[in-house]
Amino acid sequence: MSVETYDVIVVGLGGVGSSAAYHLAKTGQRVLGLDLYHPPHVHGSSHGRTRVIRQAYFEHPSYVPLLKRAYRGWDEVERASGEIVFHRTGLIEVGPEDGVVIPGVRSSAKQYELPIEEFTMADAMQRYPGIAGPSDWRVIREVNAGCLDVERCVQTHLSLAENLGAALRYGEPMVSWETQPASVSVVTDRARYQAGSLVLAGGPWANEWLASHGIPLKILRKHLYWFQVTDQTYDEPAFPCYFFETPRGHFYGTPHDPGVGLKLARHSGGQVVESMQGQQHRPDEYDQQLCQDFISVCLPAASTTLSQWAGCYYTCTPDENFVVDTLPDSPQVTLVAGLSGHGFKFTSALGAVAAELVDRKVDRQAIDFLSVKRFLDPSP
Ligand SMILES: Cc1cc2nc3c(=O)[nH]c(=O)nc-3n(C[C@H](O)[C@H](O)[C@H](O)COP(=O)(O)OP(=O)(O)OC[C@H]3O[C@@H](n4cnc5c(N)ncnc54)[C@H](O)[C@@H]3O)c2cc1C
Incomplete structure (x- = not known):
């Protein structure tokens, strides 16, 4: 089996992965995106015409800076594509x-x-x-609240990523992945790929990938x-x-x-x-x-x-806050998971944060409340 190499592999191209592929491609990285289906599709979490987007977050005020970034992200998507994705209904x-x-x-x-x-x-x-x-x-x-056209958001992020050179493969599921000291390999039902980094954005499918790492979804x-x-x-x-x-x-x-x-x-x-x-x-x-x-x-x-x-x-997740982090023992693996039923509005920002985690240039303090460590070492 021949091995194709990339800088980053994004597994799952739904709400989060489509945005991560776009933001990674924007930084000039050679990106491979893989999905089990052909997003936008109806099998996971990113379908059903609309998603509410709001900023005065009752769940946790720490989300507000990320939401401000998400609003800028949706503006950027609309500017870059000429598509309207955000309907400002209040x-x-x-x-x-x-x-x-x-x-x-x-x-x-x-x-x-x-x-x-x-x-x-x-x-x-x-x-x-x-x-x-x-x-x-x-x-x-x-x-300033409203709703996002969920399928159009996913489709637009994917088109923007592809226009920037990302290789997107649909109907090609990841079967397994493993880490080497400074790289990762991913095996699908038809090929083996090697990359410097891996972004796991599998939505509800991620529970099986992350359970053995102590992350309960x-x-x-x-x-x-x-x-x-x-x-x-x-x-x-x-x-x-x-x-x-x-x-x-x-x-x-x-x-x-x-x-x-x-x-x-x-x-x-x-x-x-x-x-x-x-x-x-x-x-x-x-x-x-x-x-x-x-x-x-x-x-x-x-x-x-x-x-x-x-x-x-x-x-x-048990506390209904997302997981946005790298794996503690494998910093080349980035996770954006556990969006807990309120995450679509954030995806324009979460893709950008995933790209920063890959580049090791992220502001960790801003996402500390979303870290993996809260599961591994819960405070008393
Ligand atoms: C009914 C409902 C209403 C919601 N309402 C809101 C709302 O109003 N506002 C809001 O902000 N959020 C809302 N959410 C939450 C939000 O929609 C989700 O958190 C978000 O869409 C999750 O995106 P995701 O990328 O994590 O998952 P998904 O979009 O499901 O993407 C995961 C992708 O991984 C792929 N995949 C799976 N296995 C593999 C594999 N082995 N190899 C490759 N690819 C694979 C899948 O095919 C899929 O495309 C709602 C969710 C639901 C279900």
């Missing part, structure tokens, strides 16, 4: 005063001076007649729904993206997509999947019923009649 976040979302958004917005507007539930229902909720809930509008089966609407209540620009914290979980979605419907998903919950081997999407009646109940209560101008459904996977 976002309303709705929930109780003492919940996780409202205080978290407020705190990140304050710390990083991000533009938000606050409403009582009554005022918000006047402004957005499609929403409803208890009178003691609060609503925050995040002005849990795959969750998730669902996306589009519901029929009968009028223009949920159309842009009047209606934005939305995220609700309710006693029955977190629900979110994007404005009415003509011809498809109003998108809704449940961020909480999900069924554990042990391995991606042989997985096929299948609907979940319980999840769907929760979403229909949510519509009846919180989006009452929409119909509970389903127009479309899609399955998808979250890949979660």
Whole structure:
């Protein structure tokens, strides 16, 4: 078997890997990208028309600098390609005063001076007649939020990478990889490759690659729904993206997509999947019923009649923060994994960070909270 050599091999060309291939190719490296399928595809985590993007991060304020970088990254993608990938619809976040979302958004917005507007539930229902909720809930509008066209983001990153000379091979899965003192080799079902560095960006498939390195990733089966609407209540620009914290979980979605419907998903919950081997999407009646109940209560101008459904996977770490690091004993192997159901918006920045990890020029402090060491040596 002949051995082709590259500077870097990127395994997985979905949300993260497509961006990593672009940013690595931009630095002039000889890049090989490999994928099991032909992204954008429906088998992993980067499909379903839209992904919400927001900056006043309730999950963890440490993400905000990375989000600012991601916003610049999406601007760069649009400039370099002439494609529109980011729809600046704004976002309303709705929930109780003492919940996780409202205080978290407020705190990140304050710390990083991000533009938000606050409403009582009554005022918000006047402004957005499609929403409803208890009178003691609060609503925050995040002005600079919106949604990304997920498939177009992946496709555009791949096209940009290819234009810069990256060799992208589809339908060619990595079968195994091994490290040598200053290099890596990757074996696929048809060839053996050698490179100075390896970027592993396998989304839900990464759990099998990383478990033996002490990195615990849990795959969750998730669902996306589009519901029929009968009028223009949920159309842009009047209606934005939305995220609700309710006693029955977190629900979110994007404005009415003509011809498809109003998108809704449940961020909480999900069924554990042990391995991606042989997985096929299948609907979940319980999840769907929760979403229909949510519509009846919180989006009452929409119909509970389903127009479309899609399955998808979250890949979660125990603390739901990503893994962005090199392997402790093999610095030539970079990992971007465990995006925990909230990572797509970051991918324009995560690809750039992956390129910096490969070049050993990364600002480690900015990504310290995403390091591998938190699993290997957890603080008491
Ligand atoms: C229902 C749902 C809703 C979401 N909503 C949001 C949201 O609103 N906002 C947000 O920011 N994030 C959201 N996310 C999260 C986000 O979409 C994911 O975190 C992100 O898309 C993961 O990208 P990835 O590159 O890690 O995985 P993927 O895009 O799945 O890429 C992994 C790639 O690896 C390839 N691969 C697998 N095995 C091999 C192999 N052996 N050799 C070569 N290639 C291989 C696969 O074919 C695939 O293309 C959502 C996720 C889901 C499922």
